[in-house]
Amino acid sequence: MPLTRRAALRTFAAGLIGGGAGLAGHGYAYERLAIRVIETDLAVPGLAPEHAGLRIGFITDLHHSEFLAAQEVTRAADLVLARRPDLIILGGDYVTLRNRRYMEPCAEALAHLTAPHGVFAILGNHDDDRYMPAALAARGLAVLKDARTTLTVRGQPLTLVGIRFWTRRVSELAPLLPGSSATTLLLAHDPRRLVEAAALAVPAVLSGHTHGGQLVLPGLGPLGGRHFPVIAGPGEREGSRIFVSRGIGTVFVPIRVNCPPEVVMLTLRPAMPA
Numbered sequence: 001m002p003l004t005r006r007a008a009l010r011t012f013a014a015g016l017i018g019g020g021a022g023l024a025g026h027g028y029a030y031e032r033l034a035i036r037v038i039e040t041d042l043a044v045p046g047l048a049p050e051h052a053g054l055r056i057g058f059i060t061d062l063h064h065s066e067f068l069a070a071q072e073v074t075r076a077a078d079l080v081l082a083r084r085p086d087l088i089i090l091g092g093d094y095v096t097l098r099n100r101r102y103m104e105p106c107a108e109a110l111a112h113l114t115a116p117h118g119v120f121a122i123l124g125n126h127d128d129d130r131y132m133p134a135a136l137a138a139r140g141l142a143v144l145k146d147a148r149t150t151l152t153v154r155g156q157p158l159t160l161v162g163i164r165f166w167t168r169r170v171s172e173l174a175p176l177l178p179g180s181s182a183t184t185l186l187l188a189h190d191p192r193r194l195v196e197a198a199a200l201a202v203p204a205v206l207s208g209h210t211h212g213g214q215l216v217l218p219g220l221g222p223l224g225g226r227h228f229p230v231i232a233g234p235g236e237r238e239g240s241r242i243f244v245s246r247g248i249g250t251v252f253v254p255i256r257v258n259c260p261p262e263v264v265m266l267t268l269r270p271a272m273p274a
Contacts, residue, residue: 023257024255026257027215027255027256027257028254028255031255031256031257031258031259031260032067032250032254032255032256032260032261033072033261034260034261035072035075035076035079035248035260035261035262035263036260036261036262036263037079037080037083037262037263037264037265038245038262038263038264038265039083039264039265039267040233040234040243040264040265040266040267041266041267041268041269042056042204042234042241042243042266042267042268042269043234043241043269043270043271043272044183044185044203044204044241044268044269044270044271045203045204045239045240045241045270045271046183046203046270046271047183047203047268047269047270047271048156048158048183049270050153050154050155050156051153051154051156051158051183051268052268052269052270053267053268053269054086054087054153054154054158054267054268055083055084055085055086055087055265055266055267055268056085056086056087056088056089056206056265056266056267056268057080057081057083057085057087057088057089057115057263057264057265058080058088058089058091058206058243058245058263058264058265058266059076059077059080059088059089059090059091059110059245059248059263059264060090060091060092060093060124060189060207060208060209060245060247060248061091061092061093061124061208061209061211061245061246061247061248061249062076062093062094062095062106062247062248062249063093063094063095063096063126063247063248063249063250063251064094064095064096064102064105064106064109064249065095065096065099065102065249067249067250067254068248068249068250068254070105070106070108070109071109072248073106073109073110073248074109074112076248076261076263077109077110077112077113079263080113080263080265081112081113081114083265085115085265086115086116086117086153087115087116087117087118087119087120087151087153088113088114088115088118088119088120089119089120089121089122089160089187089206090110090113090119090120090121090122090136090141091122091124091187091189091206091207091208091245091247092121092122092123092124092125092126092127092165092189092208092209093124093125093126093127093189093208093209093247093249094106094107094110094124094126094127094132094136095126095127095132096126096249096251097126098126098127098128098132100128100131103131103132103135104135106135107132107135107136107138107139107141108139110136110139110141111139111140111141113141117151117153117158118142118151119140119141119142120141120142120143120144120149120160120162120187121133121136121141121142121143121144121162122143122144122145122162122163122164122187122188122189123143123145123164123165123189124165124189124208124209125165125166125189125190125209126251127165129145129164133145143162144160144161144162144163144187145162145163145164146162146163146164146167146172146176147161147162147176148160148161148162148176148177148178150178150182156182156183157178157180157182157183158182158183158185159177159178159180159182159183159184159185160184160185160187161173161176161177161178161184161185161186161187161202162187163176163186163187163188163193165189165190168190168192168193168196169196170196170199170200173186173193173196173197173200174200177200177202183203184202184203184204185203185204185205185206186202186204186205186206187205187206188205188206188207189207189208189209190207190209191205191207191208191209191210191228191229191230191231191235191242191244192228192229193205193207194207194229194230194235194237194240194242195229195237197237197240197242198237198238198239198240199238201239201240202240203240203241203271204240204241204242204243205240205241205242205243206242206243206245206266207230207242207243207244207245208244208245208246208247209228209244209247210222210224210225210228210231210232210244210246211224211225211246211247211249211250211251211256211259212231212232212244212245212246212247212259213225213231213232213259214250214251214253214255214256214257214259215253215255215256215257215258215259216257216258216259217257217258218258222259228244229242230242230244231244232244232245232246232259241271243264243266245262245263245264246259246260246261246262247261247262248261248262248263249261
């Protein structure tokens with residue numbers, strides 16, 4: 001039976017504690033809190049010329065909990081705001097294991113986010129369908145739960161389609177897509193939705209969920225999440241592009257190794273023809 005992501009992370013963490021306390025200590029005390037700002041381009045097939053250069057701030061997988069304080073959530077938000085994005089996307093997993101204790105504080109730590117074209121949020125597998133979206137909405141953050149919205153950006157339509165973690169089939173995604181030729185971005189917490197996006201010719205996807213593997217060993221790579229089509233950074237499948245962020249928080253073990261947390265500034269660029 002293949003090793004699951006959870007089992008891999010816990011097994012390796014146990015090994016660190018037993019034989020690599022220094023590495024574990026660094027991963028706990030420093031690396032998991034060393035948030036980086038990643039600035040990169042996202043090539044989008046069929047991008048309207050007017051949308052070239054549009055800057056999107058992307059924050060995901062905060063996992064506000066006893067291991068990640070509200071101040072760290074605020075710090076991540078401030079790092080994005082300092083870059084003055086045109087649009088901000090929140091990619092889900094605001095808390096861990098649907099813990100209601102942290103939902104309102106996390107939403108409050110994000111409440112000051114603002115951008116000219118708005119702030120939009122989706123939900124992850126650690127979020128519930130009621131209290132977390134309500135907390136975000138109460139702070140003026142728009143939550144897309146199997147829903148789409150079309151913005152007018154520089155005179156041209158840009159459609160955001162946000163899906164729940166459990167929305168997975170082509171038949172479930174297809175009705176959410178616009179019938180027009182507007183540039184469309186799929187906001188899907190799980191990067192495995194790249195498969196359905198490619199089947200539906202969705203130009204681009206933003207995802208998180210993987211934490212970049214969280215524990216990445218030289219020569220071995222990420223111990224968790226090898227079943228994802230892309231575990232971190234850019235990827236492509238049958239003409240659909242994706243960017244997967246390593247996110248901010250941690251799960252199962254509060255350690256990161258060779259996989260620092262990040263917020264992302266994406267600049268949209270037209271994809272070059274193959």
